[in-house]
Amino acid sequence: MTRDELKEHILKKYDGLLTPLETGVFDLMCEVKPANLTKVARMLYDDEQLKFDFLNNIAGVDTGEQFEVVYSLSSISNNLRLDFKLVLSYDQAVIDSVKDIWTAADWHEREIWELYGIDINNHDNLKRFLLPDDWDQGYPMRKDWDAPDFVRMPEL
Amino acid sequence: MGLIKKVPVYAEHVPGGGFVATQLESVLSHAQACSMWYLLFATACCAIELMCTGASRYDFDRLGMIFRPTPRQADLIIAAGTITKKMAPRLRRLYDQMAEPRYVIAMGGCTIRGGPFYYDSYAVEKGIDHIVPVDIYIPGCPPRPESLLEGCLHLQKKVKAQKLADWHEK
């Protein structure tokens, strides 16, 4: 299945759930409403034609205006690639966990929770792990984050 | 401190003891310098170069340096690689667990001043010299095995030049 065929399939079968975006420069990039996340994930996993069984990556992004969470999926059996993302406003930074569908999401979600402060529903293992145990300086990957001992690179 | 170290101190009060003491001093310092056992402590990139230095081509063992896994039996920490804020208390603890006399080599830019992670990093300790006292700094990212060997030779020189008075301070 090429990228265009995949796009067609998604437009046909996932109308309203997955909205293809133009920003994906190589693989197909779609947008999902945060409320639909677990439903879409389950559908993508169960769809016989797609069968996205392999979660490559989850990346949290702070664009300066909103949060985005980007999921990269691939299918081992059908050899496909797909990215989709959730857009979250700062005051409603909550997503559902997809740990039940892809176990690999466990630590990736934990990391987003820890570094961005995005809350994860239904995740039983939300513990600090990358930052020191006594860390109290907030969420360092946010764009507006600052701390007294944080040295910025001077503009040349 | 081992009992043997007291010997030169008392020997000074005996006539002719000064000569014995200086001879003993040089022998003991020489022994320390020639058998520097290093702790197997490695965090990041420099660890690979540390491994290579211990391996066939460069061979730490020529200088009498072998690794010990436990800090109790080591004389030297080669802090190879970035020390993060989370790791810093552990480094201090390992240093505290070592038996006197103990030495520290800061290997690589990260341990000296944070290296490439000095700017814009919220997690890296900017230099290990405010965690543990450092004897030798080896710059590089990572330093070549030759630089590490040179650093160790410098440390040996430093240890060999130790005086009686230093022992009580250390």
Place this chain on the structure above:
Amino acid sequence: MAELRTEEFLVNMGPHHPSTHGVCRLILTMDGEKVVAIEPVIGYLHRAIEKICENRTYPQCTPLMDRFEYVTAMATEHVYALAVEKLAGLEVPERAEYLRVIMVELNRIASHLIFWGVTAMDVGAYTPFLYGLREREDIMDLFEITCGQRLTYNYIRIGGVSKDIPPEFVPKCREFVKMMWSKFSDYEGLLNGNPIFLGRMKDIGVLTPEAAIAYGASGPVLRASGVKYDVRRNDPYSVYDKFDFEIPTQPNGDCYDRFIQRLDEMKESLKIIEQALDNLPEGDIKCKVKPKLKPPEGEVYSRIESARGEMGVYIRSDGTTKPMRVKLRGSSYNHLMLVPEISTDVLIADVVAIFATLDIIMPEVDR
């Protein structure tokens, strides 16, 4: 007779421990010698590379990529360069692609040699470790005459490579390949059939294909479980579609299979290097890249097959000279998640073997 009461106790393995390959900490709940539960604690090498990248221009990020995964630094540079080239729409000259492939495959062999030695060391045989490093030194020599560095190369740049190879590289590389082919019989003779080694490795830490896929295991770990999936073949990048090589797999997914898998992959890498040297085209080594590179707005997740598995980088560009977000995906991150999963009903010595054969290195986990 009253039943003996036994108590579980915690053993803290790491962050400074000889067999956690750096600074991983495993909290083991043990019942005597038996391991009841494992909890990995990471972050002791979290250097915030992703945060730093957000404040650097695109070319300035390349040296940081070396430090993200220093055992196969070429692969990390490669995946980053590929991602930025996709974003900016750059066409890389063919010679540069061939050079990249040669370097990455050499680095894969170097990484597997370290794996081979370290695994043997973790099960108690110290000597193979030094044999592995001995051959690795020859690869380091090749890198050194090319880019002047032994570990953090900064060789694969956006749009090509930094320098052309010197004239003596090709004969030296051929010599190395020839030497390496002759070493496999030594490696196999030293450990493969050794009953002690087999006893330590066979049927330990069995990873089923289903679990491997669910946990996002990739690379040799996934293939050792019998799943024939290799990014080089399934999602070809660079010029990998021009080479003829096998994708070895193993049937059982235990520690021994993962060990053998890497030996097999070294042979495939040698085949690729031989073909690349034979077909090395002439031409430019770098395409024109503006000093102030400003890729258009967009986002890309680019992935390659590194020595440890799928290495990915997600880059989000907002049209300025600095990336808005760089997210690095190391395969060890997922493999470390596997450790508690496959370490059921094992002894403490098996945990060491499992940890070693998953080939986890910590910078890739902590970044």
Place this chain on the structure above:
Amino acid sequence: MISPVFAVGELDGLFRWLNELLVSIGLPQPWQDVIMYAALSATVFGLLALIALFLVWWERKIAAHIQQRFGPMRVGWHGWYQTVMDALKLLQKEDIRVATRDKVVFFWAPVICFVAAFSAYVCMPFGRGLIVADLNIGILYIMAVTTFTVISLLMAGWGSNNKYALLGGMRSAAQVISYEVPMVVSLLAVILYVGSLSMVDIVESQSGWFNWFIFRVPFGPIAFVTYTVAAIAEANRTPFDIPEAEQELVAGYNVEYSGMKFAMFFLAEFINMFTVSAIAATVFLGGWNGPWLPSWVWFMGKTLSMVFLLMLVRWTYPRLRVDQLMEFAWKFLVPVTFANLILAGILKYLGYWE
């Protein structure tokens, strides 16, 4: 009462001179004995300390050359006094006493280990007549005394109040007790044949051309192999070095010991290795017997060859796991050695090779 056989043979003159000196100054009889024994012990102790230091250096050189390195090169010719320097350095190191230790146990563990390792040499025949005391229960005594090492390791593990050390101590107890059985039983086959426990008797029964037990009797080679395997385990060396498995237990039982106490463990380990090799040389390889050369050269040559074998094994093989180690001892070595013992008994009964 055991009658002391003062050293005769190569060192004969020296000790006879000392004895005559003591008689001439008119010391009473008990004091003469005490001084003679002290002189003998000092000689053996000094010799063993030198051997241990030499073995450490030799091991490092062998390891280095197996691994295509040089090993110590900087102090003396090929670093020949490297281990002297190591010992001097360890003497200077701070003696760390962990706050949570068990004071008595922690202190006595290295001492017992050291003493146990050395006391085996009371009845070790270094050459013709070169023996401190030819006990009539010689080999039994050696086996009994060397087993004390395990108690000290267990004490070290317990006294350190460290989980790694405790695991190491427990492992060593389990291991040494398991391997003691096949080790003693494989020696029993020879003892049954000789009919004496005295080390000197065992050696003398092997005098003559190729009369060594490894060649002479059909059960000899089997007993030799099983003994060697058990001996490697007894000396805590790879592939049976699980009590101090570096990759698992950091340094095992000696993880909390520093300075001189660690040096005592370290030297005791090498002395133990020399002990098991010396027993193998005495019981299976004919001890001091051999043509042309002085007897002690033969003994040392044979023993050091055994040590060399142990070192080659140490730097080649991976380490067994603890359960595999036990299985190997109880399911393989013990049955084989007992079968061998029965074979030896039958042959003895039938008068074979008498």
